[in-house]
Amino acid sequence: MIEYVSNMALPVGEDFMIRKNRIEPKKMSGNEKRISIVTGTHGDELEGQYVCYELIRRINEDKRHLTGIVDVYPALNPLGVDTINRGMPLFDLDMNRIFPGDINGTMAETVAANIIKDLKGSDLCIDIHASNIFLKEISQIRINEITKDRLVPMAKWLNVDYIWVHSAATVLESTLAYSLNDIGTPTLVVEMGVGMRITKEYGDQLVDGIFVAMKELGIWDGEVITPKTPIISQDGSVHFLNAAVSGIFVAKASHCKELKEGEHIGDIVSPLTGQVLQRIYSPCNGLLFTLREFPVVNEGALVGRILERKGR
Numbered sequence: 001m002i003e004y005v006s007n008m009a010l011p012v013g014e015d016f017m018i019r020k021n022r023i024e025p026k027k028m029s030g031n032e033k034r035i036s037i038v039t040g041t042h043g044d045e046l047e048g049q050y051v052c053y054e055l056i057r058r059i060n061e062d063k064r065h066l067t068g069i070v071d072v073y074p075a076l077n078p079l080g081v082d083t084i085n086r087g088m089p090l091f092d093l094d095m096n097r098i099f100p101g102d103i104n105g106t107m108a109e110t111v112a113a114n115i116i117k118d119l120k121g122s123d124l125c126i127d128i129h130a131s132n133i134f135l136k137e138i139s140q141i142r143i144n145e146i147t148k149d150r151l152v153p154m155a156k157w158l159n160v161d162y163i164w165v166h167s168a169a170t171v172l173e174s175t176l177a178y179s180l181n182d183i184g185t186p187t188l189v190v191e192m193g194v195g196m197r198i199t200k201e202y203g204d205q206l207v208d209g210i211f212v213a214m215k216e217l218g219i220w221d222g223e224v225i226t227p228k229t230p231i232i233s234q235d236g237s238v239h240f241l242n243a244a245v246s247g248i249f250v251a252k253a254s255h256c257k258e259l260k261e262g263e264h265i266g267d268i269v270s271p272l273t274g275q276v277l278q279r280i281y282s283p284c285n286g287l288l289f290t291l292r293e294f295p296v297v298n299e300g301a302l303v304g305r306i307l308e309r310k311g312r
């Protein structure tokens with residue numbers, strides 16, 4: 001059943017509509033648990049579009065196993081998704097910096113408040129992001145340190161490769177996830193793949209994990225997989241690799257690979273002189289969980305991130 005979460009007229013004569021698809025069991029007891037899947041907050045991150053499609057398709061294929069409510073919100077920033085803009089195109093505004101919003105505020109703030117009102121009370125909310133067009137990420141969940149006791153056990157259901165627990169100091173309070181967790185609605189932020197693309201294997205991996213979460217919550221009684229055991233880390237064990245020069249990055253190592261200290265990750269080269277300007281080596285034994293996808297780099301640009309794995 002398609003429902004409107006927020007519907008406002010735009011000055012240009014169009015409507016700003018946020019829609020969700022609510023999927024319910026045929027017979028309702030009134031005590032159903034609810035899981036909410038949201039994505040498309042950043043219009044240039046499309047990995048979640050496939051996840052929404054595939055989740056709904058698989059539920060509908062075997063709907064007798066559905067014992068709770070699934071709400072799917074494919075585009076919190078529909079104008080952005082339609083035009084491949086990260087923010088809201090008319091306002092050049094990052095949707096993930098306006099939560100919890102204000103029902104009496106500007107249009108964007110009102111929309112944000114409507115979204116929170118709709119999601120509030122979910123037994124679990126999963127907010128799916130992709131990386132940008134510059135970096136490729138393995139499937140991961142990022143959790144604020146202050147919510148880790150509640151969220152890490154739920155994150156383990158989702159079949160991701162990596163759970164990154166961030167220090168509280170680096171967390172932005174104006175995000176959807178922060179606002180929902182703050183009012184007691186557990187919300188997990190998934191980051192995976194690359195901007196403006198769909199990485200089907202990551203999407204399928206996450207959909208398998210969402211079914212595990214649904215089973216744990218009592219929303220699904222069909223067969224599910226045994227989720228992967230993710231690597232869990234805190235900030236201190238992540239190394240950032242930055243370009244020391246501007247040029248063209250050519251990767252040698254492959255993404256998602258376990259590296260030895262000193263292993264060659266890639267080079268920054270000059271297409272004009274044919275020289276290697278910088279060779280980049282791994283500073284430690286670890287997992288290359290972020291790798292640059294977009295080849296043009298400026299000095300200081302992020303080339304990769306390595307999770308240090310002691311004793312490997």
Ligand SMILES: [Zn+2]
Nearest residue numbers: 042045129130
């Ligand atoms: Zn995002």
